[in-house]
Amino acid sequence: MTRTVRRIRRPLQGAAVGAVALLALSACSSSGPDSSAKPDSSGSGKLSGEVTVFAAASLKESFTTLGKQFEKEHPGTKVTFSFGGSDSLAASITGGAPADVFASASPRTMKIVTDAGDASGAPVTFVRNELEIATLPGNPAKISSLKDLTEAGLKVVLCDKEVPCGAAAQKALDASGLKLTPVSYEQDVKAALTKVELKEADAAVVYKTDVRAAGDKVEGVPFPESADAVNDYPITLLKDAPNTEAAEAFIALVRSAEGQEVLSGAGFLKP
């Protein structure tokens, strides 16, 4: 290589690196409508492309199962999930996160999305969920009621009040006139459950479905006050959904008899 050539190439390299960095940065922000294939114009209803579903943390196990079923029924589709606290999911949707479907654990968090005009059509309740106390396996603290959680020396974790499971727990506590000071307000229901699974906390107020999903790592204690705080789970198609057709099909699957069977199997109540 001659010297002149080398001297020219260096700045170009710099430019190339800069361009790559720019591309990388812009790739982070692109909502990528190209990532979901367009439904074919023949209208044969053949679905393809990616469906992005934002769902409450408590739906993790059942929705993952339904996602696999969906992919099996519609080859060429891919269901991508983002599970988390309903509130932070709602915040990221109103903040412009690219998603097709939103399934939240409370009408209040769904309202954040509908108020911002990001939902398409009216949300429908597809399941309901009841609270339960999760204790250590074998229930060494002998917890049998909500009142037992208020005993001194017990480490109890609740969900943060901003998250549906925290709001529901607060409602149940208020209904029974109890004051409970937890050691932590966790950011979502799975985080609260994990603290019990790791034996860092003695008990957590979570959903029945979470207790069931955790298998023998925790033990569930039902309590009557949970009837005062049953959570409705609404689901909706989002207005800026990159893949509307497939998203509608996924919602249909969730609401179908087959979908409801999976959800009931996970411990959810019928709407």
Place this chain on the structure above:
Amino acid sequence: MTPPTDKPRAAADTLRGGPRRRRVRTGVPLPLLIPALTGLAFLIVPLIALLVRTPWHSLPEQLTSADVWQALRLSLVSATAATAVCLVLGVPLAWLLARVDFPGRGLVRALVTLPLVLPPVVGGVALLMALGRNGIVGQWLDAWFGITLPFTTAGVVIAEAFVAMPFLVISVEGTLRAADRRYEEAAATLGASRFTAFRRVTLPLIAPGIAAGAVLAWARALGEFGATITFAGNFPGRTQTMPLAVYLALQSDPEAAIALSLVLLAVSIAVLAGLRDRWMSAG
């Protein structure tokens, strides 16, 4: 990318008998200027956006609310306590790494640096496995002394110290390596023990380095999020530090989150201003 050396050319010049005259071009080549300005904008625009979107009209009431003060006070107290822990443990560790030649020193240094590059949330999980109520050390703490660290302010301090200590150790170790060892040797020949020499000679010598390391560690501790929420949980007044408050406020009250962020931004700028003469005088 390393800058090109002029060695071969210099050799060629001497062969030809003296350097060739070349026209000195001032001005910045466009292929450098564009990414440079983009990079600058990328770093600055988000901060400007924070200022633009600040709810100035409601800022006073946001900042005077009890919750904000509670979180800020906890943040300042725990970050300061974490820095104290870092100083007590980190300075001797830095001295060991810089002054004592023991086998495996390189490995120890790498291990000390690890929390610096480790994702903080991984640090939190690791702390939980070690010092949690069920952890490999924590279960004995609980059994023998009845001490449980998760969900306590002490847990916050530990999480922050874990992520901040490497900053201090590396900073102090670098200062120690650069310090003139002849002063210590002179002290030794005058009969001072090694510890006396450290206390009376080395410490004053490296004090500026320790101060800079402490400020860095303090800033890192103040901003700690991942390890804290994983290890210490989130309880207002006990373990809810400013970054946790920002994160949770963003989900319900974005204005409060922006106001809280502004406070942290102001603190960060103050830290940078404090380090100005060490970091920004290169120009």
